[in-house]
Amino acid sequence: MSHTIRLHTAISCTLLAAVTGASATACGGPEGHPLSAEPYDAAQQIEFNGPSGSRKAPLNKPLEVTAKGGDGRITDVTAVDAAGHYLAGELAADGSRWRSTAPLVAATRYTVRVATEDDSGAPGVRTLTFETEAAKRVLNVRFGPEAGTYGVGQPITAELSSPVSSKTGRAAVERSLKVRSTPAVEGSWYWVDDKKLHYRPKEFWPTGASVTATGKLAGVRIDGGLYGGPVKPLSLTIGDRIEAITDAASHRMTVKRNGEVINTIPVTTGKPGFSTRNGIKVVLGKEYYVRMRSTTVGIAAGSSESYDLPVYYATRVTWSGEYVHAAPWSVGSHGAANVSHGCTGMSTSNAAWFFKTVRPGDVVTVVNSSGNPMDPFGNGFGDWNVSWDKWRTGSALLTGSHPHATPADAARIRPAAL
Template sequence: MKRRGVRGPFPGVRLVSIVALAGALLAGCTSAASDERSTDQGSDTSQTTAPPEPVSLSLSIAEGAQNVEPGQPITANATNGKITEASLVGAHGTVVKGGLTPDGTSWQSAEPLGYGKTYTLTAKATGQDGKPATATSTFTTVTPAQTVSVSMNVQDGQTVGVGMPLIFTFSDDITDKAAAEKALRITTQPQTEGAFHWFSDDQATWRPKEYWQPGTTVSVDAGIYGRNLGDGTYGAEDKAANLTIGDKLVAIADGATHHMKVYVNDQEVRTMPISMGKPSSPTPNGTYTVMSEHNGYTMDSSTYGVAVDSSQGYRLWVEYAVRLSYSGIFYHSAPWSVGYQGNTNTSHGCINLSTENAAWLMETSKPGDVVTVQNAGEQILEPTDGWSVWQLSWEQWIAGPEG
C-alpha cells in the first residue's frame, strides 16, 4: 500500500522540501553576517604600525645658567632613543667624571664641580628612527660669599657607647639650619629614631630618642659641599664616618654611698669605692657621656679659671684620666685619696678612683658610655657641659633651644 505524500500549496512539491529550502535561506543569512564580522575584524589587523620617533634630549641645566650649586649631579636624558656619548668639561679642559645608565637613556656626573667655574655639558643620542641629535649647555657654578668647614666628634671605624651623640661643629654660624640638617645624613641599621638640636648657631647635635641599641651600625655623611647653608655660605668639603655601637656600659657614681657601680649590658660587673667633689666644689649631679680617654694627663685648675697658685688651684699628673665634661670633670686615678675613697668626698669635683680601678674602668669603657652622678650635692650638670645630651628629656630636645 503506497503512502500518500502531504501536499502543500504547490502541487507536486512536498512540505519537507519547503522546510529544507527555508533552512538553506536561513543558513545563507547567517553566513553573510559571519562574513561581515570577519571583514570588520580583518580591517582591525590591517592598521599600520606608527613610524619610529626621533630622539628628544633634555639637560638638567639650561644654557647660560648662573650660580649653579656644584654639589648637585648634572644629568642628560634621552626619550625615544639612547645616548651614545656625553661629556662635562671645564673651561680649561678639565673632564668631569660621569657615566651612562645601563639602558643608555641617561648620563649623570659622578663628582662635584668647582665653585665659580664654567662648564659645558654635551650629549649626543640616536633616536628610534636612527637619526642623531645633539644638545649642549654651558653654565657657571656659584661663587660663595664664604665657605665653612665642619668637624665631627666621631671617627671612621670607631666603636662607641650607647649614649654617644653625633656632634657637627661648623667653622662659622649657620643661618639656614634646615638646609644644614638636610645635608647631615645619618643612616642606621636597625632604624633608630632621633633628631637634631642646636645648642649654638655653629653646632648641630643629633641624638637618638633613647640610648642606642648595642650592635647598631651608623653611617654619618656630612655632605655639605656645594650646599647653600644660608646667606651665600657654602660648605667647604664633606666628611663621613661609619660607626658601631658597642656594649651598653652604664656607671652610677653615688655620693651618699661613695661607691660606683658599673653595669655592662644591664648586668652589674663591678663596684668600686670613690671620692667625689667636696662640699665647696661638688660634682654636679646628672648623666655624663664619656668624651675622651688619656694615658698620662695633667690635671690643671687653670683650664677652667682657677689659678694654679690659688688656695683652690692645683696641677697634678695622673696615670689614667677620662674626660666627662668641658668644665673639667673626669674620672681618674688618684692614689693620694685612696684612704678617703669609699667614705668621704674630698676632690675638686672629679671622681677619684684607685689606680687599679681607674685602669680597669678606662680599659672597659669607651667614648659614648654613660656615667650618672647622684646624691653628690645641690649642683646640677648643664646639658651644654660636654656631651651631656641626656640631661634633656626627649620633649625638651625636639623643642629646640627655647624648649
C-alpha cells in the same frame, strides 16, 4: 586641538582594538599623527634663557623656557643636575612658559628636556645642557668624632665653617646631612649654635650598631650667596653598653655592661663648694697621666684649696677638667666621704680597671650630688640631659620647630637601615 578631541581619539582606538583584535598602534593620533611617531626637534619652537657656548649660568637667576609665537605649547620640562637631582619648576597652565622655582646647584651640569606639541598635537622634544657657576662662598662641614668604635652615648657632631642662622639656611643644611644606623633607630639633629649641630638617637645607640653620617651638600644653596661644599662621610661602630652610675650620697659607683653589674667601686666625689655635677655625661677621652693644678680651675696657688698633683688613669668626662681617676691620697675617704674638688676619685687599682673597661662614648651618670646639673652642650657631651621632646625642637625640619616643616621633612631625619 582640545583635550576632549584627543581623549575621544584614544578611546576610539581602544574600542577598535577590542572589537577587531587589531593593534592600537595602527590608529592615528590627533589630526592623523601616528601615536608611535618620533617627536620632532622643537628647537625652533622654544626659547631658553640658559647660557650658550662655554659660558656658565649664574646662580642667582632662574631658568626659563618659553614657547615661541603661538604655534604650539610646552607640555613638560625636566631639569636634572649631575647628581640626579631634579630642579623644581612651574609650567604655565597654557603651556606658554616654564620657570624654575628652586635654587640652582653650583658647579654642576644640568640636562634640560623640553617636551612640546604643535597646534595639531604632534609631539616635539628638545634637550639642552649647560653648566652653572662655581660658588664664591662655600660652607664646609666636618663630622665628628673620628671614625672608630664608641660607646652607646656618643653623639655625632657637625662643625660648620661659616655660621648659619636663618631658618631656611638651617633647613637646607639639615636636609643634606644624613645619619643612618643598622639596626635602624629614631634620631634627630639639634642646632647647638650657628656653627655646630649634634645628632643623637631617642635612646642610646643599640649595642653593635653601625652608624654612618653623610652629607650631600656640594653646590646646594644654603643662604644668600653661601653654597655647600663636599662633605667627608663618617662611619662608627657602637660597642657594648657600658654605664657607670655614681651615687654621691652612698659614695659608690656601679658599673654595668649590657645591663648587668660588673663592678661596684668605693669612690669619693666633690666636697661642699666643689660638688660634682649631677646628670649624664659621656666619656670624652682617657689619659694615663695628667698633672692636675688648681690654678687651671681658678683656685689661686698657695690657698688652702690649692693643689698640684700627678694623676694616673684619668678618664675625662667634661672639658673643664672633671675626671674619674686614681686618688691614692684620699683612699681613707673612698666609700665614706666626699673630699675631692669635683672629680670622682678611687683607688689606683680600681681606676686602672675602669680606665681599661671604658671607651669614649660610654656613659657616666652622677646622682644625689648637690652640684649643678651637667651643661647639655658647653662642657662635654651632656646631650642626654635634654628630654627627647625638647631635643626635637632643636631641629630646623621637624614639625613645630620650623615654620616650613612638613611630615616628610620629619621622616628625612629618622635613620633607616642601610
